[in-house]
Amino acid sequence: MGGFTELALLSGAIWAAWHMPVVLFSTYNGAGPLWYSLLMFIPSVMGAGLILAWLRLRSGSVIPAILFHGFWNYFIQSFYPALTVQTPPPSDMMLGEFGWASAATYILLALVFWHFRTRLPESYTKEIS
Secondary structure (H helix, E strand, O other): OOOOOHHHHHHHHHHHHHHHHHHHHOOOOOOOOOHHHHHHHHHHHHHHHHHHHHHHHOOOOOOHHHHHHHHHHHHHHHHHHHHOOOOOOHHOOOOOOOOOOHHHHHHHHHHHHHHHHHHHHHHHHHHOO
């Protein structure tokens, strides 16, 4: 079995693939072109996957990951839009679930959680030999 990094990246990739049909074939995407939505959404989901994996492994429970995901969805889809003012493009490509600010935030947070991977149970911190 691989270490935490491999596990988290695989989990994030599966989660990204799970979202692809709804992003590609429905209205669940950003204000810009579809390629831009994908370019921003995939790193966001991959970063979130790493964070959620860390929370799950550190706590020994799925509850913190469930709460984090639910809170994020509420925040990015309901609470945050109520605090912002709609402005003309390209600002709409910065904000929201498919904006570059979300992707950058998730990547930065994922790097912080990855840095603390040594605080996980030992079986997940071993590197592949």
